[in-house]
Amino acid sequence: MTNVASPVAVVTTMDGRRPYGTTVSAFASLSLAPPMVLVSLDDRSQQLAIIRRTGRFGLNILSTRQAALAAAFARSGPDKFEGVAWSPSEGLPRLPDSAAWIAAEVDDYISAGDHTILLAQAVTAESAEGSPGPLTYHQRSFGTHTPLAP
Template sequence: MAERQLDDLAMRFRDAMAAVCTPVAVVTAMDGERPHGTTVSAFASLSMSPPSVLVSLDHGSDLLALVLRTGTFGMNVLGSAQSALAAQFARKGTDKFAGVSWSVDRGVPRLADVPHWVAAEVMDTVDAADHTVVFGRVVQVVSAEIPPLTYHARVFGTHAALPETATTIGGVQR
């Protein structure tokens, strides 16, 4: 009975989290000459002093093992027209970079034409549940004004700002 309740809780939690709009990125690392990457939605900026980010990776992830071994990773934040790229890096396999334009920058793969690219050095990690949260000190940033790719209700989309007359900040209409 307890296992069935846990399964039900997990399903309700999964459905609730699907209703939360998240940005999408491809986290990358190099294994010698071979690039690795995976699509994530569990990442965020952490601090401005020093500039730092965090990303959550599954304990069983080959990418996590590589990031921990090399001490570096790239965060390629995707734009609204890059849902195919997100899907390509979300699948299993070793050929995720097939047909993808990329280069090595600061020792990590940088995907071409992403609106935001961050290179980071691992500062710390924390194991939580079945994931490891990797904290990275930012060593390079390249950014462009392109609408973001988002994930909501199990589909890719983008963010559209509300008209200025409907915008509120801190509960005050602006």
């Protein structure tokens, strides 16, 4: 699967007043009517346990300028937001300068191996005007997408 390029996002949620987040590359657009996304999270993650309680999450689709942020949220530990600027949006942690933002409410949880797939309706979806484009992950490296010439 390292030969498949995928977009990179940080899934965020709130546990009371404390923000949580984790980097994912397993997410996709699922449906236009209604607007839905899918996200896959490790069954052992604290993030998944919180989302199961709240039924909501934010999806910060990272821009090419946010590789360091992707790496920071990919590590283990509870203090991933330490020193990271964020603001509440729809009651969820939103990271500045992301290529796009989605606030979602979970419709269903599907067990799949050691992960759970979240099927969720997008409550809010916004793309950043003038964004340099989405961050991608390919062959264990962060990169960018470059369109082919017509």
